[in-house]
Amino acid sequence: MVTEELPELRRVGIIGMGYVGLTLTAAMADKGYQVHGVDTQPAVLDSLSQGRPHIFEPGIEDVFGEWTGRRIFVSNELPEGGVDAAIICVSTPVNEAGHEPYLGNLAAAAEHIAKVCGPETLVVVRSTVPVGATRAVVLPRLLDAWGSARVVMAPERTIQGQALRELVELPQVVGGLDEESLRLGLALFGGLSAQLVPVSTLETAELVKLTNNCHTDVIYSFGNEVARYTESLGLDPLEVIRATNLDYPRPDIAKPGYVGGGCLSKDPYILISGADRANYPLPLIRAARQVNEELPVHVADRLVELIGDTEGKTVFVLGWAYKGWPPTDDMRGTPIAAMTPAFEAAGLTVLGHDPLVGAEVIRRYGGEPVDLAAGFAAADAVLVITDHPQYRALDVDSLLPGSNVTLVYDSWRVLDGSRVTGHGVRYAGLGYEPAEAGR
Known part of the structure; x- marks a missing residue:
């Protein structure tokens, strides 16, 4: 042969x-x-x-x-x-x-x-x-x-x-x-x-990529669904998820967090578009995408409500790329794009910082770029959007004293909450809003 x-x-x-x-x-x-x-x-x-x-x-x-x-x-x-x-x-x-x-x-x-x-x-x-x-x-x-x-x-x-x-x-x-x-x-x-x-076939290979990313979107949406529910119950989603996952021989529940990027923010729609032509509506994938897209809007609304009187107030946003780990400068599907309208409607001044995203991009998305020290010094509230390593290493003991910050909303819970509240500052995160600390 x-x-x-x-x-x-x-x-x-x-x-x-x-x-x-x-x-x-x-x-x-x-x-x-x-x-x-x-x-x-x-x-x-x-x-x-x-x-x-x-x-x-x-x-x-x-x-x-x-x-x-x-x-x-x-x-x-x-x-x-x-x-x-x-x-x-x-x-x-x-x-x-x-x-x-x-x-x-x-x-x-x-x-x-x-x-x-x-x-x-x-x-x-x-x-x-x-x-x-x-x-x-x-x-x-x-x-x-x-x-x-x-x-x-x-x-x-x-x-x-x-x-x-x-x-x-x-x-x-x-x-x-x-x-x-x-x-x-x-x-x-x-x-x-x-x-x-x-x-x-060609079609099998096309569906492999879409299946990978849509499955990821669904997994993340479940963790976000848990967080939305714990918020209404006054529970800690990370405590619930840690206890759920610990040594339990089933698939782990994902930690709540924003879902963006060039793939997860569009691939479900690419799959849905083809499925519609095949007369199957993909209800689970549609619902997952809705949960994940609503999360940054919900957080922006909650931040405004937790601040209270927003007149003349400033929020310092840490993390403008769609994710912080692994670090990237990619703005596709970034949470801040969905949040900015709520901040503008509330009359908040928005300051911004990201280790990789340039100043001109931060301005394009509605923020004024500043360094970490200047941002904390000028802010009334701090919103941590990504889990970039630089934010995990923030020294809140040096940044919070003498500032006007009354609220830190730490989306990924990368900071030490007890250190934040130790300065009389309220600490919150996705699905986690304990009672306000006295200041």
Whole structure:
């Protein structure tokens, strides 16, 4: 029996230099691939061409600094002559009105590949898409241009702050249009990851990514549901959850917290959109998303109520990225976006701090950037939104004395509550509002 030798796929194009494309570019360059990154934004191209990533992710800057101009090349289009594999990593956002996914970027990427490359190129969809989109949006554009195509779907499943490690350690799921496409896809990602998971169809691979993220959204929503209930009962959700989980041989209950980011804030809607067309409404996933989206609005309303008379008052918000651990500067799905309207309606002045988010971004979201000392000195209330390590290490014994702070709302309970109340300051958190301390 003669086994057909697979072509070596070492010259790779990655279309879309957002988080998914950027991290994949770095990981593949580090593994010896020649990577041609494509983006349409001049500022992104200018920064990357100088070896300076425009997105924070541990390890990325070092890789780009080492390989830009040697293994990493960036441009507004794929190189002349095409590439061995073209990987689509463009954004697939959902609109605010109906939460329907926008697939125009996906279509444009497929059209660009069809123009520059040929049927010998392996086309990989890495973007998160509704089930069926690879076959319905990407494939027809390739077939119209080439007559035949090699196509796989290989979803990205990393977490911010650990992407470079997870890209080589996590199993890479690959679904192919046909057997030849699948073999090529496995060969491509076999040079990146030690573990491959071939699946039977493009649609199976598409649903894997959506299932991962929607399951996470549901898990987090349950912890948030518990916290909303303990708030009404006057109980401590962390005490309830710790006792629930301790040495109990069932799945752990998640700690309550905000759920945002580029994936969890939109992927449920991408799944729902496809399910609606299949006439199944996904009631659990819809409900989970509603619980998680309502949480920051609820916290903002509670903060206003706990402050009381808000006239002339100032709130100091710590944490503007959507999460603090692993640290990120990503503002997609950030809780502060949903909170700001309540603060504005109450007439509160908002000060802001984040170890990674720039001053201009804080201003864009309605806050005035300050350092920690100035924020505590000027504030009447402090709202800790993320569990960034810098906030876990806050010395409240030096920041609270002499301030006008009467309330610290510590969403993730990263501070020592007894130290806060020891200064006569009320301490609260998600689902946790003990009686006010006398001051």
